[in-house]
Amino acid sequence: MVQQHKGFSLLEVLVVLAMMGIVFVMMVPVSENFIVSNKMTSRVHELRAILQFARQQAASLEKPLTLVSEEENWSSDILLFLDNNGNHLYDEGEVVLHHWQWNVKDIMVHWKGFYSNDYLVFSPSYANSALSGSFEICPAKSSYVSGQTIVINRLGRMRLEALDC
Numbered sequence: 001m002v003q004q005h006k007g008f009s010l011l012e013v014l015v016v017l018a019m020m021g022i023v024f025v026m027m028v029p030v031s032e033n034f035i036v037s038n039k040m041t042s043r044v045h046e047l048r049a050i051l052q053f054a055r056q057q058a059a060s061l062e063k064p065l066t067l068v069s070e071e072e073n074w075s076s077d078i079l080l081f082l083d084n085n086g087n088h089l090y091d092e093g094e095v096v097l098h099h100w101q102w103n104v105k106d107i108m109v110h111w112k113g114f115y116s117n118d119y120l121v122f123s124p125s126y127a128n129s130a131l132s133g134s135f136e137i138c139p140a141k142s143s144y145v146s147g148q149t150i151v152i153n154r155l156g157r158m159r160l161e162a163l164d165c
Contacts (some may be wrong), residue, residue, distance in 0.1 A: 120152075
């Protein structure tokens with residue numbers, strides 16, 4: 001009677017582990033692009049929500065509101081406040097309606113306005129309108145993920161466009 005061994009030999013286990021390692025190494029770049037793509041989509045949705053909130057608050061408060069970033073790059077934080085003196089800078093004593101902060105450093109956000117790259121003003125009425133321009137959202141590192149642009153017209157309406165970063 002022949003004795004049958006159950007189980008795998010050491011050689012078979014090593015071959016399977018080597019194949020799994022090769023597949024894992026091939027999947028790392030794909031998963032990095034997937035993560036960056038998800039962060040980009042999330043940032044675009046958050047930014048659109050911020051812009052809609054600012055537009056609605058200006059209409060409901062019936063006062064012009066200013067949206068600024070404390071840094072040149074709008075990637076880390078955005079401040080919405082009631083600009084009492086009209087200088088488009090946050091000064092002590094002005095009412096802050098909301099302060100958004102992000103910890104994501106691998107997505108870059110830049111505002112390119114018609115009049116200013118430093119601030120965005122939302123007017124309470126459509127007669128006065130707001131500043132027009134666009135937010136460009138791109139990955140910080142070059143990757144296969146394309147960027148997006150949020151274009152804002154003078155009435156505060158938005159549309160998305162693809163962007164080559």
